Amino acid sequence: MLEGIGEDIHREGLLDTPDRIARMCEQIYGGLYENAATHLSKQFHATNNNIVLEKDITFYSTCEHHLLPFYGKAHVAYIPDQRVAGLSKLARTVEVFARRPQIQENLTAQIADALEEYLQPKGVMVMIEAEHMCMTMRGVQKPGSKTVTTIVRGAFAEDFTLQQTFLQMVKG
Numbered sequence: 001m002l003e004g005i006g007e008d009i010h011r012e013g014l015l016d017t018p019d020r021i022a023r024m025c026e027q028i029y030g031g032l033y034e035n036a037a038t039h040l041s042k043q044f045h046a047t048n049n050n051i052v053l054e055k056d057i058t059f060y061s062t063c064e065h066h067l068l069p070f071y072g073k074a075h076v077a078y079i080p081d082q083r084v085a086g087l088s089k090l091a092r093t094v095e096v097f098a099r100r101p102q103i104q105e106n107l108t109a110q111i112a113d114a115l116e117e118y119l120q121p122k123g124v125m126v127m128i129e130a131e132h133m134c135m136t137m138r139g140v141q142k143p144g145s146k147t148v149t150t151i152v153r154g155a156f157a158e159d160f161t162l163q164q165t166f167l168q169m170v171k172g
């Protein structure tokens with residue numbers, strides 16, 4: 001890539017850059033080698049079957065079209081059916097899917113799919129608010145604009161008041 005943009009690849013500051021980027025990729029694309037099951041298969045019995053919401057989960061991902069960062073907050077909720085996961089595991093699940101080349105729409109759905117598959121809850125709702133560097137430092141250059149995506153499944157899809165409760169809990 002450095003050659004492609006016309007850089008002098010023998011310049012001192014760039015000598016270690018390919019190696020540095022390779023090591024960085026292990027971290028920022030590490031989700032490709034992880035499975036959400038690792039985090040969500042450890043479960044606890046619960047008698048309280050009301051909404052569980054983990055909100056404001058900060059994440060960093062990479063858009064698969066430009067390999068530029070997009071980042072923001074994920075809000076992940078589910079309605080348990082006797083089984084709950086550890087709270088930190090919801091954040092871990094977000095990381096598994098964020099740390100790979102992504103688009104926000106699929107990131108949102110993949111988190112919801114994982115919760116459905118491993119926890120088999122009564123409902124799932126995921127909302128992601130993110131700023132995309134490919135929208136701000138290139139292209140239309142609209143800094144501060146946010147892309148918001150949501151996914152609703154099960155009880156959240158059937159019951160509009162549950163969606164409103166989710167939104168109130170996220171904003172509250």
Ligand SMILES: [Zn+2]
Nearest residue numbers: 063065066134
């Ligand atoms: Zn992009």
